[in-house]
Amino acid sequence: MPPLNFNNYYIRFYPAAQRLIFLRYIVSIGIRLALFACGIGILLRREIFRKAAVFIAVFTIVTVYWKHPVSVFKKILTQQIGAGGAVAASQMLRVNMLAWICVIISSAVDIIIVCALAYLLTRPRRKEQFS
Numbered sequence: 146m147p148p149l150n151f152n153n154y155y156i157r158f159y160p161a162a163q164r165l166i167f168l169r170y171i172v173s174i175g176i177r178l179a180l181f182a183c184g185i186g187i188l189l190r191r192e193i194f195r196k197a198a199v200f201i202a203v204f205t206i207v208t209v210y211w212k213h214p215v216s217v218f219k220k221i222l223t224q225q226i227g228a229g230g231a232v233a234a235s236q237m238l239r240v241n242m243l244a245w246i247c248v249i250i251s252s253a254v255d256i257i258i259v260c261a262l263a264y265l266l267t268r269p270r271r272k273e274q275f276s
Contacts (some may be wrong), residue, residue, distance in 0.1 A: 157217050169211075176201060187266075192275040195266050202259035202266075213251045218244035 151170055158166045180201060186194025205212070222240045265271060 157220065158214075159220075160216065173212075176204075190275050195272075195275050199263050199266050202263040205259045206256055209252045209255055210248075212255065213248050215244050215248050218247040222247075 151167070154170050155163065155166050158169065161169075179197065183194045183198040183201065187198060219240055222243050226236055226240060
């Protein structure tokens with residue numbers, strides 16, 4: 146979940162332009178609010194919310210790398226391993242490997258969850274419940 150403080154979010158994604166980071170921040174919060182609304186709408190069996198949830202699932206799959214960039218994980222790991230100091234060159238290989246592992250795991254979890262959501266919401270029997 147994105148922090149509600151834009152400054153913290155900005156620090157995480159700093160090398161990018163401020164406008165791009167702000168757009169990413171707004172989209173991230175917007176998707177979470179839309180998913181919350183979809184959850185309520187699905188409980189009320191509204192077709193439009195079922196379709197919106199499937200759309201958000203597909204959008205998440207398409208933009209998963211944008212959601213979990215390697216540079217952010219490298220920055221966080223460098224700060225954690227370096228504990229405020231400089232990270233030795235010998236540790237950079239470890240930071241790079243751990244950053245990629247974090248990206249792969251985070252992306253896999255997101256993809257598995259949204260694929261399960263899309264699968265469940267597109268089954269014919271489930272679709273009948275919304276008609």
